[in-house]
Amino acid sequence: xxxxxxxxxxxxxxxxxxxxxxxxxxxxxxxxxxxxxxxxxxxxxxxxxxxxxxxxxxxxxxxxxxxxxxxxxxxxxxxxxxxxxxxxxxxxxxxxxxxxxxxxxxxxxxxxxxxxxxxxxxxxxxxxxxxxxxxxxxxxxxxxxxxxxxxxxxxxxxxxxxxxxxxxxxxxxxxxxxxxxxxxxxxxxxxxxxxxxxxxxxxxxxxxxxxxxxxxxxxxxxxxxxxxxxxxxxxxxxxxxxxxxxxxxxxxxxxxxxxxxxxxxxxxxxxxxxxxxxxxxxxxxxxxxxxxxxxxxxxxxxxxxxxxxxxxxxxxxxxxxxxxxxxxxxxxxxxxxxxxxxxxxxxxxxxxxxxxxxxxxxxxxxxxxxxxxxxxxxxxxxxxxxxxxxxxxxxxxxxxxxxxxxxxxxxxxxxxxxxxxxxxxxxxxxxxxxxxxxxxxxxxxxxxxxxxxxxxxxxxxxxxxxxxxxxxxxx
Ligand code: SAM
Ligand code: SF4
Numbered sequence: 001x002x003x004x005x006x007x008x009x010x011x012x013x014x015x016x017x018x019x020x021x022x023x024x025x026x027x028x029x030x031x032x033x034x035x036x037x038x039x040x041x042x043x044x045x046x047x048x049x050x051x052x053x054x055x056x057x058x059x060x061x062x063x064x065x066x067x068x069x070x071x072x073x074x075x076x077x078x079x080x081x082x083x084x085x086x087x088x089x090x091x092x093x094x095x096x097x098x099x100x101x102x103x104x105x106x107x108x109x110x111x112x113x114x115x116x117x118x119x120x121x122x123x124x125x126x127x128x129x130x131x132x133x134x135x136x137x138x139x140x141x142x143x144x145x146x147x148x149x150x151x152x153x154x155x156x157x158x159x160x161x162x163x164x165x166x167x168x169x170x171x172x173x174x175x176x177x178x179x180x181x182x183x184x185x186x187x188x189x190x191x192x193x194x195x196x197x198x199x200x201x202x203x204x205x206x207x208x209x210x211x212x213x214x215x216x217x218x219x220x221x222x223x224x225x226x227x228x229x230x231x232x233x234x235x236x237x238x239x240x241x242x243x244x245x246x247x248x249x250x251x252x253x254x255x256x257x258x259x260x261x262x263x264x265x266x267x268x269x270x271x272x273x274x275x276x277x278x279x280x281x282x283x284x285x286x287x288x289x290x291x292x293x294x295x296x297x298x299x300x301x302x303x304x305x306x307x308x309x310x311x312x313x314x315x316x317x318x319x320x321x322x323x324x325x326x327x328x329x330x331x332x333x334x335x336x337x338x339x340x341x342x343x344x345x346x347x348x349x350x351x352x353x354x355x356x357x358x359x360x361x362x363x364x365x366x367x368x369x370x371x372x373x374x375x376x377x378x379x380x381x382x383x384x385x386x387x388x389x390x391x392x393x394x395x396x397x398x399x400x401x402x403x404x405x406x407x408x409x410x411x412x413x414x415x416x417x418x419x420x421x422x423x424x425x426x427x428x429x430x431x432x433x434x435x436x437x438x439x440x441x442x443x444x445x446x447x448x449x450x451x452x453x454x455x456x457x458x459x460x461x462x463x464x465x466x467x468x469x470x471x472x473x474x475x
Contacts, residue, residue, distance in 0.1 A: 005031040006040035008061055011048025013211055013248065014104075014182075015081055017162040019046045022080070022107055024151035029111040033153075037068060042076045042114055044100075047083035049177045051350035055083055062095040069097040076100060076117045080107060082181035085127050086354065092123065103127035104182055105143035105167075128183055136184065143168055143183030150196075152203045157402045159206045159441050165193050165232065166212030171251065173278075174289045174357035175318060175349060178213055185213070187220040190227045194235050201241030206443070207400055208242055214251035216259055230262035237266045243443060244268055244400060244426060249316075250275040252292050255300045260307040271308050272342075272428040275300070276316035280335030281328035284321055287361065294335060301339055312342040312388075312427035319377060320370030321349045322361030329373050336380055342388060342429070343454075344381045346374050382453040389429065389451035396461060399423040399431045399446045401439050431456045 005026055009019040022044065023033065034040050045061060048054035058079070065077060078100030079091050085103030092098060099117045102110055105128035113124040128142035144167075155161050169178050170185040197208055210232075212218055218229040229247065236245050245268050252275050263269050279285050282293050304311050317332060336344065348370040351363040405422040421435035423446075432455050433446050439460070446458040 002032045003041040004034040004039050006037050006043045009046040015046050020154035023154050044078045047081040049082040049086045085181040101125045140184050161200045161205045164211045166218050169213035177352040187218050197239045207244040210247040215247045216250045216254045230259045233262045246270045248274045252300050264308050270426050271311040274314045280332035284328050315341045315344045317346045318349050319373040320365035385453040392448045396445050397425045400443045405432045433458045
């Protein structure tokens with residue numbers, strides 16, 4: 001009889017992809033998914049440590065399982081991902097009924113670890129080496145992932161998939177826990193990446209999003225030959241069936257002319273670049289150790305506008321970082337207005353124990369000031385997003401149709417053939433329109449007639465396919 005797995009995922013696209021891999025491997029061990037914790041034999045939480053709130057969310061979900069575990073001690077409860085790597089056995093102190101702690105570099109062990117718990121071998125912990133716990137080679141090896149296992153049912157849609165090209169990060173921005181939880185930066189071999197893209201295309205995937213913490217810093221060196229992201233994109237352009245290639249997240253300093261020329265010249269590569277700025281103040285960028293100045297970022301924007309003028313650019317910001325004054329923040333607002341991002345993700349600084357920022361600086365911006373700055377920057381960005389979207393009125397865009405829009409799902413009309421559908425343009429803008437469920441998965445032209453900050457609204461353009469009508473001249 002099939003065993004049931006309940007899985008909750010929080011955090012970034014890397015976590016979504018990790019969850020897909022874990023489900024793929026557990027399916028091979030006889031598990032099928034359930035949405036109901038009560039039905040599950042194993043319950044896994046894929047966690048995030050980037051902000052404190054994400055961790056609290058996981059502890060709150062775990063808290064709800066306390067009674068279930070008392071009533072059913074045979075159920076296996078596991079914490080995987082960044083929080084597992086960061087807190088390790090500390091998780092047992094806050095949630096003693098957890099059986100399993102697995103860092104993001106050890107996920108391939110999950111089926112065996114679950115078996116160990118079931119066989120009565122007690123709590124299981126599998127984490128990678130810390131950044132100071134051995135030779136670079138040993139640390140790297142301890143963070144390897146098991147990417148080739150894929151599960152098409154776990155994707156955002158059947159036509160879209162993530163593909164990891166790089167693991168870890170060596171940038172060590174002072175606010176960020178990722179280099180500690182995901183280990184050293186390592187590029188995957190290009191042959192492996194291209195082979196995986198072919199598997200995805202064979203499974204019906206039309207859009208592939210390449211993932212890396214600083215994806216455009218991607219490098220792979222073998223036999224004296226260096227492959228960079230631009231080379232990889234050229235190879236992926238040749239994969240039949242793949243229509244669109246995106247890549248996130250970019251690091252401003254590595255947005256080279258060569259890469260931008262590849263984006264311009266390769267028809268499948270989306271003119272969409274997510275390049276977080278984080279702050280518009282040199283003083284704060286320096287404290288964050290981001291490795292660039294406002295001037296460097298402006299130069300990069302200039303390069304993008306020159307080489308890929310139609311590119312949509314998006315950003316991340318942290319407001320209220322240690323020592324950020326009103327003046328620093330106003331510089332961020334001004335630079336946001338100048339850059340005219342398609343959209344921005346704005347976060348209130350959350351101090352992370354284990355980072356250089358937490359060691360060196362006081363988290364001295366009060367929460368209400370962080371909130372006010374968050375609201376102000378969001379309002380500025382929304383106004384820009386709306387103005388940028390309004391430029392699409394009357395235009396025709398190619399939309400890869402993803403499925404029913406959330407709006408329709410809320411109304412409970414999933415079974416209706418005609419309904420509101422949603423999809424994205426090549427430059428990653430969300431489009432909502434009336435369509436037919438059979439159009440899901442197709443790439444169709446849509447004429448845009450309205451726009452808000454977040455959404456374009458349109459109608460599918462149907463070409464005239466006849467019958468031709470002749471008027472009869474009656475005498
Ligand atoms: N590697 C990516 C990069 O360099 O932009 C992003 C990684 S991080 C998971 C995503 C975003 O979370 C960052 O761009 C940053 O804006 C935000 N972030 C990271 N650490 C944070 C912290 N301690 N507090 C608030 N936001 C944070
Ligand atoms: Fe974190 Fe900076 Fe690395 Fe991005 S580049 S993952 S923000 S350390």
